[in-house]
Amino acid sequence: MTTEIRIDGERLWQTLMRSAEIGPGKAGGLRRLVGTDEDKEIRDQFTEWCTEAGLTMSIDQLGNMFARRAGTEDDLPPVTIGSHLDTQYAGGRFDGILGVLAGLEVVRTLNDHAIETRYPIEVINWTNEEGARFSPSMGPSGAFAGVFEADFIANRADDDGFLQGEELERIGYRGPEPVGGRQLDSYFELHIEQGPQLDAERIPLGIVTGGYKSYGMHVDVRGRTAHAGPTPMNERKDALVGASRVVVAVNDIGWKYHNTNGKTTCTRIVAWPNKPGIVSEWAQFSVDCRHPDRDMAAQMMAEIEQAIVEAADKANVEMEIGTRWEFDGANFAPELIDLMRKTAKDIGVPYKEMLSQAGHDAYHIAKVCPATLIFSPCKDGITHNEEEDAELELTEPAVNVLLQAVLARANR
């Protein structure tokens, strides 16, 4: 019975640990940024693994990689399993990587048992999910789903002015295929939870039924340079003070909504000239606001915008909200969520239904095909940190649910 096959947990772990050798960070974690030599190395390694598993590779013009296992009715659109192999600056060994390599393990397991599927299956590595080097995050999966123009994403520059498309070209992964525009049957993504709930309760599977409402924006602050020595306090227009007032206020708003799981963060601040002895004339910061309840998220954003007005007034500077973005993961496919519930019950994996708090490629892909997102536990919920960790025993059950759900979908 194909419903009795299981993945090879040791093989999956060895594959994850080999990945963890590529782009080592400073404390056992990873720094594997898009378009770097480390990115090339993991892509080459992934290609080698996929080719050994009999998969056919194709790469689109944003470096998204599709490793295809033919179906017995190969003209049908593919059932896909994806996530990302890139990491944060100080990232972990599992965030995203688990989802791609679990897809590989699913295929390897089908190979072990010589199981054919009616629908083709594709394992996908999306470029730059993290947005660590190039902003926005999730750009290439977004372009695949028609959220962004592919050229816009290719032309994003890093802090040193290098363009994402050119850096992909440099490492040989700006492929020939157009971005998007083809039909997928369905999309499955397994990701570590990036929160502490599953680990705390030792539950090996989270079935995501929706997402937190998430808002983001960049804010520019304009003041005036002045000598930090003689310039009286009342003649200053200190952009850094204005930005810092907002950082503090945004943090306070997060605490205010902490009891209902709200979070607000200013993640990034830059100022100019930002030198000793001089008051900065310009600053920019990024705001991130999330809440499970849409109305409360909107309320938090309103409070943040009010805090921006007050901080600008207090610091005698001007502030302007620039780029804004929002996502909510509200459109995962009920049929696939049901398939996940049923599969977990069938093979006896305890699960918990939950909302996703972070953005994932699945949010975008859900716009162009039925998509589902599941979670496995990560130690203490620590992520975007080199101490991010997971254990095989708590990871394997979710991968088996993925295997069986994909198999059911691909043979329906």
Next chain:
Amino acid sequence: MTTEIRIDGERLWQTLMRSAEIGPGKAGGLRRLVGTDEDKEIRDQFTEWCTEAGLTMSIDQLGNMFARRAGTEDDLPPVTIGSHLDTQYAGGRFDGILGVLAGLEVVRTLNDHAIETRYPIEVINWTNEEGARFSPSMGPSGAFAGVFEADFIANRADDDGFLQGEELERIGYRGPEPVGGRQLDSYFELHIEQGPQLDAERIPLGIVTGGYKSYGMHVDVRGRTAHAGPTPMNERKDALVGASRVVVAVNDIGWKYHNTNGKTTCTRIVAWPNKPGIVSEWAQFSVDCRHPDRDMAAQMMAEIEQAIVEAADKANVEMEIGTRWEFDGANFAPELIDLMRKTAKDIGVPYKEMLSQAGHDAYHIAKVCPATLIFSPCKDGITHNEEEDAELELTEPAVNVLLQAVLARANR
């Protein structure tokens, strides 16, 4: 009578305006950082002017430039006039530059009248007064005065890792002379006030009798990276929030002491990874604290240190105070201050006695010879800003006082 000679204001202004063409900033100001091509260009131009005026150039290993006019008793130590030709990132056309080019104008005026002096006279351009590219500021004059080791200053790196000594070498201005170790008779520095008082009262001369007490320090903040989405507020160690709390508190302390002319500033903040989507694990900021009263300055610093403790506690991060510095300009030479008063009275220039709020090369040089600092007005007190401005009519009287005081000193 040599007491009746006066400088050529138009010539001084033309020279200043020629300097203002080298390293133009973005709005009529200057960006002329140490060791850049623009620094080389102004040094070449200064050398040309000095050579035309019959001066002999020598350059020390930190790029400090000494342009010497021989005395009739040339073995006597030189009477010196100095300041700096470098600027802030968004600097003005007069800050420092006026002091060096006023020295040149003094020499040119003596030449016009074929006046010899008993003591030699040297016009000095100190390297990196501003500290805009390499920290600390006033490093090369400090090394001349024995406050720093010359090698320490040569090995200071900019934000891109370039070393000050190597960048001076690159532009041909790492000279052969040892740094310091030779006797100066006296040091005269004319600087724009960098505050609004003289301009507001249309008084053309400020005689500096001392300085504000100034403290500075760098503070490191250590937190933990985490995902800005799922990480609950109570599990965060957000280095940027900790740093921002101090920036706001330091600004509030400045306002508290504003009525007695206190100022406090966090001038610079950097964080890592400082990227969207991630809580930063490290931040660093600089603190600047100034007050005319020594006890109150110490009290302000105590409040800042308390604010650091409280901010670290609130943000659940660790903070550590690193490098500290302080200066107070308390040691200007009474005999030279008296000379300035007398000269101003003799030639009928109204003046005001004042404290210096900013640091100047004169603070260091006062440790190794009798030194004095005088101010001329700058428009609205705006400085370290490309709108910094001055007018000839309000500048010329101070340069004439400088001329007559130097002449008196060099012929005593």
